[in-house]
Amino acid sequence: MPIKSADTATLKTAVQPSKRGRRRRDDTPTPNRADLVNAVLTIEKRDGPGSLSMRKLASEVGVSARLLYTMVKNKEELYDLAVNSILTQWQVPAATLAWQERFSTLTKTGLELCMTYPELARHALRYSLENKYPESAYRLLDEINTYFKEAGLNNSEARQVQMLVNALLLGALDLTHHYQNDEQPKLMAEFYKALDIAFAHILKGVRLG
Numbered sequence: 001m002p003i004k005s006a007d008t009a010t011l012k013t014a015v016q017p018s019k020r021g022r023r024r025r026d027d028t029p030t031p032n033r034a035d036l037v038n039a040v041l042t043i044e045k046r047d048g049p050g051s052l053s054m055r056k057l058a059s060e061v062g063v064s065a066r067l068l069y070t071m072v073k074n075k076e077e078l079y080d081l082a083v084n085s086i087l088t089q090w091q092v093p094a095a096t097l098a099w100q101e102r103f104s105t106l107t108k109t110g111l112e113l114c115m116t117y118p119e120l121a122r123h124a125l126r127y128s129l130e131n132k133y134p135e136s137a138y139r140l141l142d143e144i145n146t147y148f149k150e151a152g153l154n155n156s157e158a159r160q161v162q163m164l165v166n167a168l169l170l171g172a173l174d175l176t177h178h179y180q181n182d183e184q185p186k187l188m189a190e191f192y193k194a195l196d197i198a199f200a201h202i203l204k205g206v207r208l209g
Helices: 005-015 033-047 054-061 075-089 099-116 118-128 135-150 155-176 184-202
Strands: none
Touching (some): 033 054, 033 075, 033 118, 075 135, 099 135, 099 155, 118 155, 135 155
């Protein structure tokens, strides 16, 4: 027997599946800046250097790209926030250790962070070569200057060595950027050995020329 129109409507209503699973975008709580920073770090570590985009970040936190632009100006500001977060959490070695050990530990931590977040490291190092540092960096710079003073370097020499370190790190990151991801850790490990040798000579007072 044919189904009447009213019955058809009832049948469609009866078999229509209920909406389940992922919430709609407009039901998702608006993220704060800390959420954005965590998402930036996740994308950088998971997807590799240069993978961050506003569209990808919006998808990661479950909002529209348009909403993101009401929270930050652009991708550069996101990098600034992420770098500041990393530097704030970067622990300095115990003051009871010899300055050589403290310097080595701090440098190794820096290299590991560079390997984990290479695009963020490049962003920070480019600014550092222009002597532009975020507020959270000065705690680390003061710590490093303490090591250099204990090594017998004056303020001018300490600043020149720090500039050299930053330039070498930036060069290494730019170099490894052109290699496959699985080759980058090996290259960075080789670079760390070279940097260790260079520091051993610089801090012993060896002068070139």
